[in-house]
Amino acid sequence: xxxxxxxxxxxxxxxxxxxxxxxCAGCGGALLVxxxxxxxxxxxxxxxxxxxxxMLSVFPFTPFKSSWFYVAMASAPAAAQGVRDxxxxxxxxxxxxxxxxxxxxxxxxxxxxxxxxxxxxxAAIQRGLDFYYLVYDNEAFSNTGFQASESSPFASxxxxxxxxxxxxxxxxxxxxxxxxxxxxxxPYVATISPxxxxxxxxxxxxxxxxxxxxxxIANSPCPPGWGIESDQVIRVANLAVETGxxxxxxxxxxxxxxxxxxxxxxxEEYLKTQERFEHLFKPTRNDEIINQLQKxxxxxxxxxxx
Amino acid sequence: MITVSLFGRGGQGIKTASHxxxxxxxxxxxxxxxxxxxxxxxxxxxxxxxxxxxQTPILExxxxxxxxxxxxxxxxxxxxxxxxxxxxxxxxTVIMINSSKGVSEIRTxxxxxxxxxxxxxxxxxxxITHKSIPGVAVASTTCxxxxxxxxxxxxxxxxxxxxxxIHQEDISRNVELARSCFNQTTHAKIETITKIKIKESPIIxxxxxxxxxxxxxxxxxxxxxxxxxxxxxxxxxxxxxxxxTKCMICYVYCPDSAFTIDVKGFPVVDYDACKGxxxxxxxxxxxxxxxxxxxxx
Numbered sequence: 001x002x003x004x005x006x007x008x009x010x011x012x013x014x015x016x017x018x019x020x021x022x023x024c025a026g027c028g029g030a031l032l033v034x035x036x037x038x039x040x041x042x043x044x045x046x047x048x049x050x051x052x053x054x055m056l057s058v059f060p061f062t063p064f065k066s067s068w069f070y071v072a073m074a075s076a077p078a079a080a081q082g083v084r085d086x087x088x089x090x091x092x093x094x095x096x097x098x099x100x101x102x103x104x105x106x107x108x109x110x111x112x113x114x115x116x117x118x119x120x121x122x123a124a125i126q127r128g129l130d131f132y133y134l135v136y137d138n139e140a141f142s143n144t145g146f147q148a149s150e151s152s153p154f155a156s157x158x159x160x161x162x163x164x165x166x167x168x169x170x171x172x173x174x175x176x177x178x179x180x181x182x183x184x185x186x187p188y189v190a191t192i193s194p195x196x197x198x199x200x201x202x203x204x205x206x207x208x209x210x211x212x213x214x215x216x217i218a219n220s221p222c223p224p225g226w227g228i229e230s231d232q233v234i235r236v237a238n239l240a241v242e243t244g245x246x247x248x249x250x251x252x253x254x255x256x257x258x259x260x261x262x263x264x265x266x267x268e269e270y271l272k273t274q275e276r277f278e279h280l281f282k283p284t285r286n287d288e289i290i291n292q293l294q295k296x297x298x299x300x301x302x303x304x305x306x
Numbered sequence: 307m308i309t310v311s312l313f314g315r316g317g318q319g320i321k322t323a324s325h326x327x328x329x330x331x332x333x334x335x336x337x338x339x340x341x342x343x344x345x346x347x348x349x350x351x352x353x354x355x356x357x358x359x360x361q362t363p364i365l366e367x368x369x370x371x372x373x374x375x376x377x378x379x380x381x382x383x384x385x386x387x388x389x390x391x392x393x394x395x396x397x398x399t400v401i402m403i404n405s406s407k408g409v410s411e412i413r414t415x416x417x418x419x420x421x422x423x424x425x426x427x428x429x430x431x432x433x434i435t436h437k438s439i440p441g442v443a444v445a446s447t448t449c450x451x452x453x454x455x456x457x458x459x460x461x462x463x464x465x466x467x468x469x470x471x472i473h474q475e476d477i478s479r480n481v482e483l484a485r486s487c488f489n490q491t492t493h494a495k496i497e498t499i500t501k502i503k504i505k506e507s508p509i510i511x512x513x514x515x516x517x518x519x520x521x522x523x524x525x526x527x528x529x530x531x532x533x534x535x536x537x538x539x540x541x542x543x544x545x546x547x548x549x550x551t552k553c554m555i556c557y558v559y560c561p562d563s564a565f566t567i568d569v570k571g572f573p574v575v576d577y578d579a580c581k582g583x584x585x586x587x588x589x590x591x592x593x594x595x596x597x598x599x600x601x602x603x
Contacts, residue, residue: 009554015563019579020530023561024349025538026583031561055348059522061530063563197558223583224317224349231584234559275471282473 001209005039005201012038017063022055026230028221028237029053029136031194033107036134036216039204042066045083045102049076049117051109052143052222053136067102074117076106077124080131103132110137110151113217114175125184125213132207133215135177138222146225150175153245154296155289156276158225163279168289173296177217182251186213190250193219195238199259203250210252219246227275239270244297247304258304267294307360309370309499310448313391314379315538317349319441322466323379324355326445329462330454331359339364350538350581352389359452372396374496375451379427379444381405382537384416395420398497402447404428404440406601421494423451427487428540434483435476438540442467446484450491459484531579535562539582541597547572549594556586556595 004010016037023030029052037044045067048054057068071079084104090096108117113135121133140158141147148158148170157169181189187210192200200218207214221237223230240246241260245267248260268290271277280286310327314320321342328340337360344353356370373394378384381403383391395401401420403412404427412424427443435442442463449459463484467477536542545556550572557565557573564579565586575586577600587595 008558011554011558013567017563018528018531019563019576020533020535021562022348022351025562025581026349026585027561031559034561034563035558057524057530060524060526061533062524062526063528063530065528194559229584230349231588233561233583233585234589278471 001206003202003205005198005205008198011035011197011201012041014038014042016040016042016044016065017056018065019063020061021063022058023052024223024230026223026233027052028194028219028233029109029138030056031233032134032136032192032200032218032220035194035197035200036105036132036204037064037066039201040103040105040132043100043102044105045069046105046107047071047076047080047083049073049106049108049112050143051112051136052138053107053109054143073108073112075120076108076112076117077120077129077131077133080104080106081124081127081129084130104130105132105134107134107136109142109149110135110139110177111141111149113137114150114177114180118180121181122184125181125186125215128212130211131213132204133213135217136220137177137217138220138225139174140222140225142222142225146222151177155280155293157279158276168286169276169279178249178251181213181215182254182256184213185254186215187211187253188214188250189217190215191217191219191246191248193237193241193246193248194221195234195241196248196260199248203259206250206252225276227278228273232273236270236273239265239273243267243270244301245270247300261304261306264297264301267297307358307362307364307366307499308374308452308496309372310357310359310375310377310452311370311373311391311394312355312357312377312379312444312448313383313389314353314441314444315349315383316344316351316353317439318379318444319439320353320355320379320444321441322470323377323441323445323448324357325466326442326459326462327357327448327452329466330445330449330458331357331452333458333462334454336360337362337364339366343369350535352383352386354389354391370394372499373399374499375399375448375494376401377444377448378403379440380537381407381412384412385537392416392418400451400494400496402451404444406599423447423491423494425487425491430486431483434486435479437476442480442484443487446487447491450488451494452496453493456485456488459488534578535581536578536600539580540599541582541584542577542580542600543575543582543584543586543595544598545573545575546594546596549592551592553591555589555591559585559589561585 050073147160152170153174155168188207190203221233244264249258332338339358342355402423427440552571
């Protein structure tokens with residue numbers, strides 16, 4: 001399929017989100033939502049599960065030019081089903097014109113996507129619901145002060161997993177949402193990054209040709225939670241990809257293809273940028289954990305088909 | 307009882323400042339209550355903190371309604387109607403404001419007749435710590451106004467900063483900052499509050515309304531533009547158009563839609579929308595974006 005996003009300059013200039021939100025300065029997630037909505041255009045209804053993006057619309061203000069529907073943490077995919085069905089029925093009964101049809105976009109954080117809302121997401125994918133699903137994965141419950149979620153990476157510090165003498169922060173591995181979703185055999189699953197906007201725009205465009213679940217997991221650096229300066233968000237997101245920690249890939253009808261396959265940098269370069277991994281370097285360097293993290297990334301990439 | 311209200315923005319260290327003041331007051335032999343108050347935790351959003359200090363046990367709870375001392379760490383809050391920090395001020399309240407403006411300008415602009423101290427703590431913080439988190443400067447100045455000894459402040463400061471995981475070298479810089487603030491501030495005569503204003507609240511029976519009425523519905527589109535966020539940062543990005551190559555990187559990476567592209571293809575910043583994350587400055591490939599301190603924000 002011919003892409004309309006050959007360079008970064010092909011970005012649509014129309015803003016679907018106006019300024020003035022309560023979202024943190026430098027939020028990686030906010031940037032993702034802004035670009036995602038730009039590519040989808042104005043005929044969208046965003047179904048928002050409780051999370052950081054709750055703060056987009058604080059009564060009586062909204063940044064959206066299109067519709068926004070706010071629901072509880074676990075139920076966004078179920079609400080999206082209701083919205084989709086209502087639209088389909090109204091069009092079928094000629095109550096609304098088919099040119100006024102809306103795309104349904106579910107917007108959730110990683111806490112909802114990989115934990116509280118996983119069941120309703122699984123059910124929606126299984127039913128073949130025709131919708132877009134965007135997870136801004138900031139790897140914790142950031143909105144409430146950065147408590148660990150099922151998506152928090154191994155050995156990272158969160159509010160609920162402070163590093164101690166016996167614990168190196170989060171002791172479990174990050175849930176592999178991409179593979180969980182892919183096991184459902186939806187038409188489209190992809191990972192995206194705010195540092196690779198062209199790749200992201202092309203993926204959204206490519207997914208739009210499919211009817212059914214179109215699922216996206218986005219690396220979403222969180223300045224207060226990850227312990228980075230707000231201006232470093234894109235740099236850190238870039239390092240996540242270039243160290244191989246955040247593979248950029250897509251799966252069309254289950255078949256995986258990587259969209260970034262270059263020479264990887266050492267994982268350490270990514271870890272060092274963030275306060276949540278600082279205990280691995282100070283007061284003394286913890287080579288055992290750093291090597292474990294590197295090995296996990298190496299093992300992943302050695303299984304990737306060239 | 308002495309009641310201290312501290313006001314600032316998320317990320318300025320106000321919560322820590324109130325802990326330091328509380329700890330110093332406790333170590334000086336007082337009964338103390340110290341509590342931060344914020345909505346959803348967010349960098350740049352207004353937060354307040356309250357410290358009650360008394361020789362006798364404290365029975366009051368909740369927000370402070372009349373303050374002995376009001377400390378304002380960010381002067382842009384004075385322009386806010388919703389989060390205005392002067393709401394708890396009475397005639398006898400002492401006010402301390404962190405601002406680069408002059409005392410007389412603040413007095414006339416905000417109609418303040420109280421005992422007032424205006425200090426540029428942000429500049430002092432930048433000079434000494436090379437960061438712009440004025441929390442420690444605020445805490446030290448507050449403690450001095452309250453009449454605590456520096457030894458006590460330093461001990462509380464070290465303990466609080468260590469607990470939140472600040473590095474040793476940054477703690478040392480902050481101690482230096484605290485000392486500098488301590489030496490340039492004088493004691494203030496702060497009146498103790500004896501009478502507490504108690505508002506009587508009527509009992510209201512809840513009435514059932516249909517969800518169509520009782521849930522929040524916004525029928526406007528894109529009206530958040532009315533909310534100006536420029537005051538969230540002390541700095542703004544300024545583009546030198548001579549070297550700008552119209553690559554649009556700054557426009558693409560702005561999380562807040564604060565850029566527009568003009569007819570000639572140049573990026574333009576909307577300073578009322580810009581929260582000052584500075585991504586544009588860091589990502590600009592030709593380095594033509596610089597940061598300028600906001601004066602009248």
